[in-house]
Amino acid sequence: MHRELIPTLEEKARNLRVSIIKTLHRSQSGHTGGSLSAIDLITALYFHTLRHRPEEPAWEGRDRFVLCKGHAAPAQYVALAESGYFPKEDLMMLRRLGSHLQGHPDSKQTPGVEVCTGSLGQGLSQACGIALGLRLDGGDHRVYALLGDGELQEGQVWEAAMSAAHFRLDTLCAIVDANGLQIDGEVAKVMGVESIADKFHAFGWHVTEIDGHDMGAILAAYAHAATVKGKPTVIVARTVKGKGVSFFENKASYHGVTPSDEELPRALHSLGCLEKL
């Protein structure tokens, strides 16, 4: 692993948090908490782990990323824009009529988005299908699927988990952004999903559990997943909803709420962003 990359990626993640906040403040619609909890995991993928060519989104040799928790689309969009898939100015059109940046990921409209997600529980199945298809062609592409922990309440996730192990999809790496909160409150109180690790283990997966904001741990987990043979890997990433903006952290109320005019400077300050607006 390239330890020297860690500070660079941490700085990249911080900048993308700033971008998420600005984008969501502009759109005044979208999901703040789950975008901030997932951004370190997404940053590590787009700026280190994924083989991809932003200038050639359909490049056949690319690894695939599926954002199963499609409501974190702002986190994917800022990473795609930063990578160069489309101009950063487009972010200001998030969720607007006519924009290619839909409320939830849309493969027909956004360069770099592989499949349509947003209805929870379907992404891991699609990722399995992609992995099966690429395997038929003899490729060594890897497929990453990022789920929410609330999403694990969808039964279809476990159908997919069963089939991924059955088909020995070792090119598949699922990542659970386990921030512990969902719209109505704590996951544990709404409908408990723990032990996530034990459940995936029982379904025949290789399981790793990490701090989902520790860039070194994230890179190590992705690197390790690529070495696992004969079974899919799940990385259970313990995260903080709203991570990075002190007054958003661990608040279910910021699941689908965007920063107000009053909150914007405080949020940016909290992220260490001192630029003038």
Place this chain on the structure above:
Amino acid sequence: MIQMAATRDAYGTTLLELGDENPAVVVLDADLSGSTKTGLFAKKFPERFFNMGIAEANMVCTAAGLAAAGKIPFVSTFAIFAAGRAWEQIRQSVAYPKANVKIVPTHGGITVGEDGASHQSVEDIAIMRAIPNMTVIVPADAVETAAAVRAVASFKGPVYLRLGRNKVPTLFDNSYRFRIGKGKVMADGCDLTFVTTGLMTAQALIASEVLKKEGISARVLHLATIKPLDGDLLLDAALETGAIVTGEEHSIIGGLGGAVAEFLSEHAPTPLVRVGVNDRFGTSGKAEELLKYFGLTHEGLEDAARRVLERKGAR
């Protein structure tokens, strides 16, 4: 001698041919590969066949993923479990992205038979037709099925191709050219038109012959593609015959009858009688008994024709 063959058998053998011709063709099934006839493909191309177990939601989205990886997935199970159980998966993961997935359920309608209402689908055409980007096809016989399976394999985009369990009369010969979205006038007539799909087209041809002896001239317009509807042939039928009877092995709500009613009321208001399952669930019984029980017979179409002609005359 009338040849009889099941549409699902034609599906199984055509898939085998496609498997040879196109390495991108893959097949998924949900523990019903013997019934759906995908088992033939599974035996010959095991690496391109995925038995997904009894998990239809995952099957449909896995197919969407395979399509995203450049494959042409055919997805089979019984109609109620494809269209019904996995409706929102089809909507979100297949139709919305225009994924190149072919949903090909067998066991559509009530001729599933003895298994009863839980396994009979009388709503699937309606709920598939309501989804944007979706093409809906119900072939009349084995020959048309073979042609339709080939056509949808070449067509880029989502398709719902509904097949049946039982043997049905073969109406077409091998010179038949199937085209998605195009109907076919199977018998000409000027007093009314039977607009039918699936196994009801064979019944309409019989009804047309019976009515001829009564001096009634009934056209038979077979619409294998219910969406997109062949508006040209339908408009001709409405304007030239002035009375329409629809026939389908499906609820009268939302299927072919619904589609025709929508079209006619906007473009050419015409007396219409819909023959189908009359807003009821299916029930157990032999397929032939059930068709009679629900009035899905040539006699049922003839009665409907007489009724629609009374209304036409009263105008």
